[in-house]
Amino acid sequence: MKKILVIILLFIGITSSAIAANIQLKDKNNGMLVRISEIEIYPQYLNEYLIFAKEVAEISIKKEKDVISIYPMMLIKDNNQIRILEIYKNEEAYKKHIASEHFQKYKKSTLHMVKSLELADTYQISEKNFGKIFKRK
Numbered sequence: 001m002k003k004i005l006v007i008i009l010l011f012i013g014i015t016s017s018a019i020a021a022n023i024q025l026k027d028k029n030n031g032m033l034v035r036i037s038e039i040e041i042y043p044q045y046l047n048e049y050l051i052f053a054k055e056v057a058e059i060s061i062k063k064e065k066d067v068i069s070i071y072p073m074m075l076i077k078d079n080n081q082i083r084i085l086e087i088y089k090n091e092e093a094y095k096k097h098i099a100s101e102h103f104q105k106y107k108k109s110t111l112h113m114v115k116s117l118e119l120a121d122t123y124q125i126s127e128k129n130f131g132k133i134f135k136r137k
Contacts (some may be wrong), residue, residue: 028123032068033094037084038118045113046080053082056106064100066093080115 041049050072057070066089075081088094097103124130 028127030127031090033086033088033091034122034124035086036120036122037082037086038116038120039082039084040115040117041080041082041113042115043080045110049082049110049113050074052106052110053084056102057084059102060097060100063102064093064097066090067097 053072057072060067060070068087068089069085071085073083073085075083086094088097098107
């Protein structure tokens with residue numbers, strides 16, 4: 001019985017530490033959501049996809065003050081590989097963005113073009129450089 005209690009307390013301690021560490025790391029982004037979308041496009045749809053990606057990026061920055069970055073890029077070694085640097089002021093800004101008319105149009109129009117999609121949430125390493133690179137805050 002004592003062994004089980006010790007194991008349970010150990011598990012609670014480890015879980016609590018992991019949660020605390022995760023909260024500390026989230027604070028490194030000052031509440032921002034910073035993500036890299038890794039997208040692979042079927043080759044036959046690439047040109048059409050690029051039009052939609054450019055449009056949603058430009059409209060998002062123009063219309064959504066809490067969208068700091070929607071920056072789509074193509075990998076040089078494989079043009080069907082797209083990366084999008086997404087930075088939102090906070091979780092609420094992200095939720096508003098994905099509910100927006102222009103994002104919904106992009107999502108519905110490109111769904112069949114996307115071979116794979118991975119969303120990689122990140123933490124910033126150099127907080128100082130952020131303000132030098134991005135003017136929105």
